[in-house]
Amino acid sequence: MGKRILVQRRGRGGIQFRSKDHLKIAPARYPQDGMDNLMRGVIKEILHEPGRHTPISLVELENGQEFYYIPPEGVYEGQEIQIGKGAEVKTGNVLPLSEIPDGSLVCNVEMRPGDGGKIARRSGTYAIVFSHEGDKVILRLPSRKEKLVDARCRATIGVVAGSGRIEKPFMKAGIKYYHERTHPKRWPVVRGVAMNPVSHPHGGGSHKRPGKPTTVARTAPPGQKVGHIAARKTGRAKRRVATKR
Known part of the structure; x- marks a missing residue:
């Protein structure tokens, strides 16, 4: 049985996703x-x-x-x-x-x-x-x-x-941590391919790749709604070469 992924926990709400209005x-x-x-x-x-x-x-x-x-x-x-x-x-x-x-x-x-x-x-x-x-x-x-x-x-x-x-780098992860605490989001952001299969639909495998198409429907449930949501197209555009007639 898998666990609730980040988008599900963010949608449910909680103190860690709440804006610090004070x-x-x-x-x-x-x-x-x-x-x-x-x-x-x-x-x-x-x-x-x-x-x-x-x-x-x-x-x-x-x-x-x-x-x-x-x-x-x-x-x-x-x-x-x-x-x-x-x-x-x-x-x-x-x-x-x-x-x-x-x-x-x-x-x-x-x-x-x-x-x-x-x-x-x-x-x-x-x-x-x-x-x-x-x-x-x-x-x-x-x-x-x-x-x-x-x-x-x-x-x-x-x-x-x-x-x-943006010209001054953070240099230390601790400084970045306190900087991100002022925003209503979780930090650091971990890639889905770096997780286990129970933690994310893109997790698992012997290589850091999703292993399946990453496009997902707009009406997908929260546990599946990661990747390219309702994408019209993905990847590089094909280069068209004009041919002489």
């Missing part, structure tokens, strides 16, 4: 104020939130409202920022995409007007305002793909802070 400061979202008018605010504090790879800034608006947002590189405590229509195209300011010129680097871009920011929030990432087409804007995402979004969506001018994070 370490969280607050969601980083744009305020609803400033959608149709110009608001000014001051960066009161730049904080570190465990589990978030970017800094987080506390901003106080001129009406007394406070919110947290993801700061770009170059901002500092005490800096005055502008939010909304008519704001200057300056690092740290939040503008609708319709007022940002082509070729600008932006981060924390909204996918829908008023959702608070969804795109390019990771440290060192940014999107490029590629072109304007009426009430739509074409964005070039960090993945180099292009996306069409509403011109009313807001974005922060600049590149997300903390870009040098």
Whole structure:
């Protein structure tokens, strides 16, 4: 009789898969104020939130409202920022995409007007305002793909802070362990082919290979749902050679 594999235990839930909410400061979202008018605010504090790879800034608006947002590189405590229509195209300011010129680097871009920011929030990432087409804007995402979004969506001018994070190696497994503890997942991640047959569908055998096709149906039960789930195709694409007629 086999044992419950990791995906089954993760689906059941438990303390080891629970997010450590007591370490969280607050969601980083744009305020609803400033959608149709110009608001000014001051960066009161730049904080570190465990589990978030970017800094987080506390901003106080001129009406007394406070919110947290993801700061770009170059901002500092005490800096005055502008939010909304008519704001200057300056690092740290939040503008609708319709007022940002082509070729600008932006981060924390909204996918829908008023959702608070969804795109390019990771440290060192940014999107490029590629072109304007009426009430739509074409964005070039960090993945180099292009996306069409509403011109009313807001974005922060600049590149997300903390870009040098991936340049420093962990060096020790203990440091990596405490780093991963802030996330609701198990670490280290073990390959299925390195396990015993009772622990994983890919386990066992005299060699480190699955020994069978790794594609699995979308409707498979949790004990089988590992590998390439509902894959349209796997492996390398066949190279087609043109022939002369």
